[in-house]
Amino acid sequence: MYTDSGRPRSIWLRPERAGRGPAPGHDRARIAAAAVGLADGGGLDDVTMRRVAAAIGAGATALYRYVDDRDELLQLMADTALAELRFPPVTGDAHADLLALARELGTVCRRHPWLVDLLQARSPMTPRGVDYLEHALAAMQQVDAPGRAKLEAVALVTGLVAMVSRTELANGGSNGEREAAQAEYLRAVVENGEHPHLAGVVASSAPAGDGEDLLGRLLPRILSGLLTPGREPGAASRRESPRSR
Amino acid sequence: MYTDSGRPRSIWLRPERAGRGPAPGHDRARIAAAAVGLADGGGLDDVTMRRVAAAIGAGATALYRYVDDRDELLQLMADTALAELRFPPVTGDAHADLLALARELGTVCRRHPWLVDLLQARSPMTPRGVDYLEHALAAMQQVDAPGRAKLEAVALVTGLVAMVSRTELANGGSNGEREAAQAEYLRAVVENGEHPHLAGVVASSAPAGDGEDLLGRLLPRILSGLLTPGREPGAASRRESPRSR
DNA sequence: GATCTTCTGTGAACGGTGTTCGCTGTGCGA
DNA sequence: TCGCACAGCGAACACCGTTCACAGAAGATC
Numbered sequence: 001m002y003t004d005s006g007r008p009r010s011i012w013l014r015p016e017r018a019g020r021g022p023a024p025g026h027d028r029a030r031i032a033a034a035a036v037g038l039a040d041g042g043g044l045d046d047v048t049m050r051r052v053a054a055a056i057g058a059g060a061t062a063l064y065r066y067v068d069d070r071d072e073l074l075q076l077m078a079d080t081a082l083a084e085l086r087f088p089p090v091t092g093d094a095h096a097d098l099l100a101l102a103r104e105l106g107t108v109c110r111r112h113p114w115l116v117d118l119l120q121a122r123s124p125m126t127p128r129g130v131d132y133l134e135h136a137l138a139a140m141q142q143v144d145a146p147g148r149a150k151l152e153a154v155a156l157v158t159g160l161v162a163m164v165s166r167t168e169l170a171n172g173g174s175n176g177e178r179e180a181a182q183a184e185y186l187r188a189v190v191e192n193g194e195h196p197h198l199a200g201v202v203a204s205s206a207p208a209g210d211g212e213d214l215l216g217r218l219l220p221r222i223l224s225g226l227l228t229p230g231r232e233p234g235a236a237s238r239r240e241s242p243r244s245r
Numbered sequence: 246m247y248t249d250s251g252r253p254r255s256i257w258l259r260p261e262r263a264g265r266g267p268a269p270g271h272d273r274a275r276i277a278a279a280a281v282g283l284a285d286g287g288g289l290d291d292v293t294m295r296r297v298a299a300a301i302g303a304g305a306t307a308l309y310r311y312v313d314d315r316d317e318l319l320q321l322m323a324d325t326a327l328a329e330l331r332f333p334p335v336t337g338d339a340h341a342d343l344l345a346l347a348r349e350l351g352t353v354c355r356r357h358p359w360l361v362d363l364l365q366a367r368s369p370m371t372p373r374g375v376d377y378l379e380h381a382l383a384a385m386q387q388v389d390a391p392g393r394a395k396l397e398a399v400a401l402v403t404g405l406v407a408m409v410s411r412t413e414l415a416n417g418g419s420n421g422e423r424e425a426a427q428a429e430y431l432r433a434v435v436e437n438g439e440h441p442h443l444a445g446v447v448a449s450s451a452p453a454g455d456g457e458d459l460l461g462r463l464l465p466r467i468l469s470g471l472l473t474p475g476r477e478p479g480a481a482s483r484r485e486s487p488r489s490r
Numbered sequence: 491g492a493t494c495t496t497c498t499g500t501g502a503a504c505g506g507t508g509t510t511c512g513c514t515g516t517g518c519g520a
Numbered sequence: 521t522c523g524c525a526c527a528g529c530g531a532a533c534a535c536c537g538t539t540c541a542c543a544g545a546a547g548a549t550c
Contacts, residue, residue, distance in 0.1 A: 009425055010433075018496080019496090022497060022499090024498065025499075064537095064539090070536095133440075134442055137442035138442050147446035155408065156467075180254055181253075185257050186375075197382035201382055218471070222401075226463070266517065266525050266526025269528095293506085295506090295507080305529080309509075310527060
């Protein structure tokens with residue numbers, strides 16, 4: 001049933017325990033938990049095979065009995081974090097339900113900042129990731145839109161959560177050398193005067209509003225644009241300015 | 246004028262040539278070009294300090310005279326790639342202009358797949374990145390929306406381009422082991438039957454439509470939701486289903 | 491119960507990484 | 521002309537992911 005009839009490529013289809021030999025001294029859950037602990041403390045860069053192994057009291061290379069790759073370890077971590085999702089009940093209001101789901105994902109991202117990187121690198125098709133997708137689709141059950149559009153909506157919601165979480169963490173977290181450099185350069189660009197629109201926008205906008213609900217403000221607007229079936233907003237926009245071209 | 250009155254933290258504020266010593270044998274542009282060439286061939290992982298140095302015929306550690314960090318080298322690369330942007334003229338139709346700009350960014354991303362990673366890791370505040378932002382804001386000059394909303398719109402447009410480019414490259418590029426594993430697991434999940442909504446959507450949607458204009462389909466809808474001033478779509482959605490809660 | 495087979499954990503090792511540190515020169519400013 | 525700041529370089533450091541052969545343990549088979 002597998003594509004080349006060998007052993008499954010996906011870790012999620014590989015049984016954790018093979019029948020024959022001695023019982024493993026560790027398990028995926030413990031390993032993933034240890035890795036999550038390391039990442040929570042110092043980011044994904046602190047998740048090295050040696051350090052994770054040491055954290056569970058194993059030799060440096062024991063992890064390769066449980067995981068083919070460092071990348072598979074990261075998948076385990078993503079799944080472990082997504083397991084913290086408390087799916088809000090489906091009420092029938094697709095927009096509100098998706099917003100609630102997005103907020104849940106946001107809180108998990110706040111707890112595990114590194115999850116943002118894993119979410120954006122590629123949508124993590126882990127068991128809990130699939131559950132998340134299923135829940136989102138269930139929330140949109142009564143929406144009149146093709147399946148493709150719904151999948152795209154989920155991807156966009158997830159991407160938006162990642163984006164918002166990233167800016168939240170950048171504003172709140174101990175601003176590293178990198179942010180300082182960016183701020184320094186941005187200040188210089190604005191003062192230089194060759195970017196009037198940027199200068200105007202930077203001057204006019206309040207400084208980084210803290211407790212403001214970005215998700216609640218952006219997501220409904222995006223969803224309303226995405227999931228409304230008939231209106232064809234692109235055509236309207238094109239009709240508004242017939243002089244162009 | 247700098248925050249701690251030392252030497253600028255940002256590479257863009259540091260003069261390429263210091264006055265005193267012998268003339269440098271290389272320059273940022275050549276270094277960045279070499280790095281871009283490596284990344285185009287084999288991804289960002291192929292961009293190591295040693296290899297880039299070798300590509301310009303320099304010793305392994307000579308790069309540190311031009312760049313503080315590997316990360317600064319990546320910034321140089323992002324700027325070099327963004328320099329390929331051919332900004333489409335501003336017509337006055339904000340939606341159309343932003344779509345055209347997004348398409349331009351998309352073609353650059355198609356040429357330099359690694360740029361997607363750099364765009365998503367953090368918005369690259371490089372000179373060309375600032376130009377991009379300025380151009381987008383100019384396209385929205387006549388839009389009646391607060392500056393914050395415009396900045397958010399730009400971020401969303403960029404994020405959408407990154408997302409679309411990623412899926413394009415994943416579909417088109419030589420599918421690695423990773424994609425195979427994901428596909429294998431997804432098939433198993435669908436066959437298993439515990440995720441009916443997902444199964445339905447996967448079954449109903451056509452297989453990966455190739456020449457279909459994702460950007461042109463998604464971006465106008467998103468923008469229409471984002472940039473329309475008065476309508477408060479969130480409230481409308483809440484009013485549509487008063488029975489919930 | 492004995493044997494066989496498979497699996498587990500390990501330590502050493504390989505090739506590679508980013509980065510630091512002296513060192514030798516070189517060429518501009520004084 | 522002199523001095524000094526800077527360019528380039530080689531060696532070195534502390535890691536990294538991953539491979540491999542090998543010890544030993546435990547289920548399967550007889």
